[in-house]
Amino acid sequence: MPQPPHNALGVYISIPFCRSKCTYCNFASGVYPASEHTRYVDRLIEDMRRSHAWAAQMGVDLPRTVDTVYLGGGTPSLLEPHLIERLFAALRVEFNLTADAEVTVECAPAQIADATLVALVESGVNRVSLGVQSFIDREAHSSGRLHNRAAVLSDLERLRSAGITNLNIDLIAGLAGQTFASWDESLAVLLDTGIPHASIYMLEVDEDSRLGREMLAGGARYHAELVPSDDAIARMYETALDRLTASGPGASLAQYEISNFSRPGLASLHNLRYWQRRPYLGLGLDASSMLLDSESAYALRSKTADDLKAYLEDTESPETAWLSPDRRHEEAWFLGLRMNSGVDAAALAAEFGRTRVAPALEVANRLAHDGLLVKDEGHIRLTPRGRLLSNDVFQEFLSLEADESEARPPVFESALESRN
Ligand code: SF4
Numbered sequence: 055m056p057q058p059p060h061n062a063l064g065v066y067i068s069i070p071f072c073r074s075k076c077t078y079c080n081f082a083s084g085v086y087p088a089s090e091h092t093r094y095v096d097r098l099i100e101d102m103r104r105s106h107a108w109a110a111q112m113g114v115d116l117p118r119t120v121d122t123v124y125l126g127g128g129t130p131s132l133l134e135p136h137l138i139e140r141l142f143a144a145l146r147v148e149f150n151l152t153a154d155a156e157v158t159v160e161c162a163p164a165q166i167a168d169a170t171l172v173a174l175v176e177s178g179v180n181r182v183s184l185g186v187q188s189f190i191d192r193e194a195h196s197s198g199r200l201h202n203r204a205a206v207l208s209d210l211e212r213l214r215s216a217g218i219t220n221l222n223i224d225l226i227a228g229l230a231g232q233t234f235a236s237w238d239e240s241l242a243v244l245l246d247t248g249i250p251h252a253s254i255y256m257l258e259v260d261e262d263s264r265l266g267r268e269m270l271a272g273g274a275r276y277h278a279e280l281v282p283s284d285d286a287i288a289r290m291y292e293t294a295l296d297r298l299t300a301s302g303p304g305a306s307l308a309q310y311e312i313s314n315f316s317r318p319g320l321a322s323l324h325n326l327r328y329w330q331r332r333p334y335l336g337l338g339l340d341a342s343s344m345l346l347d348s349e350s351a352y353a354l355r356s357k358t359a360d361d362l363k364a365y366l367e368d369t370e371s372p373e374t375a376w377l378s379p380d381r382r383h384e385e386a387w388f389l390g391l392r393m394n395s396g397v398d399a400a401a402l403a404a405e406f407g408r409t410r411v412a413p414a415l416e417v418a419n420r421l422a423h424d425g426l427l428v429k430d431e432g433h434i435r436l437t438p439r440g441r442l443l444s445n446d447v448f449q450e451f452l453s454l455e456a457d458e459s460e461a462r463p464p465v466f467e468s469a470l471e472s473r474n
Pocket residue numbers: 071072074075076078079080081083127128129162185
């Protein structure tokens with residue numbers, strides 16, 4: 055896959071409001087009164103206005119041209135129509151959206167009001183991602199979702215009638231009560247919809263979700279005892295891979311990333327930019343940015359507050375960390391390997407130097423010998439087994455060259471001085 059240019063920006067906008075909290079959710083989202091929506095959008099617009107001065111102060115490039123926008127969360131479709139319109143109008147004042155920009159909004163099925171749909175279309179939204187997770191009503195319900203299968207099918211029809219045909223459905227393998235038969239049924243319904251993009255996630259069990267905490271504590275609330283085993287979840291993922299990519303009527307999605315499948319030309323351009331290391335600006339609660347400094351070869355990562363009160367009252371500055379060329383090279387491996395197109399070793403050598411890339415190639419050779427990576431036509435990719443063990447594979451590329459002295463930011467202080 056050719057690398058698009060780095061001189062355009064992606065903007066991610068976090069909308070942390072939900073109507074109910076799903077049991078498996080580990081995002082900084084919650085159920086807040088609608089009265090907070092206006093204050094939140096006011097703060098977002100203020101952040102947009104300040105972003106150029108902030109980037110200049112930090113000494114990083116913030117392109118004005120924007121070619122992808124992603125409203126995630128949370129449930130952005132819960133924002134009142136006039137707030138959606140205000141947000142996009144402000145974005146267009148601060149940035150130049152390209153005529154063909156991909157503009158995605160995450161929506162919860164059964165929670166897209168008619169007036170909201172009109173506001174989305176009029177604001178230029180051309181892609182919608184639906185958090186379906188399961189087409190089996192009892193699984194969706196026991197996970198805290200508020201929709202059923204009929205509502206999802208009806209929303210797909212409404213979105214298509216409104217002219218939004220670039221659609222994604224998220225499914226999760228590993229929901230409480232899921233069986234191989236019910237997972238197969240969810241996949242069959244997904245394929246029946248003719249959806250051009252699907253994201254298949256494996257349930258994450260961690261301290262950040264109610265279900266995860268319950269499972270780690272060995273309890274039974276939230277149907278924790280009905281969550282399939284790790285082995286079963288891995289097999290469900292493999293089934294999804296087989297079903298979605300099989301040739302034949304209704305299928306023929308192609309996998310382009312560990313969790314993502316699309317019809318030709320309909321991969322998510324915004325999500326691709328994370329793995330292709332293209333710059334993005336995150337606005338709102340718990341939002342990450344990655345911006346480049348063309349003068350120093352360093353990159354800046356930053357993350358905003360994850361507490362709504364702190365965000366609204368503007369009491370916390372974003373956390374920032376500089377990425378040295380060594381760190382960026384590490385990232386190039388573990389982000390690049392996520393994609394089916396893999397890592398182009400020659401391109402990395404041209405970008406980071408042969409000396410830096412050589413030890414990583416030795417790691418890649420060892421992992422290829424173990425059957426986790428494959429090398430063809432100069433590209434290094436995960437094998438199907440490598441995809442299942444991807445976290446272990448990525449770990450091998452971390453701290454390859456732990457030159458901590460390079461991680462300090464003296465370059466930035468001098469770059470900053472020269473700009474002020
Ligand atoms: S709708 Fe999404 S963000 Fe909201 S609680 Fe459910 S999983 Fe979390």
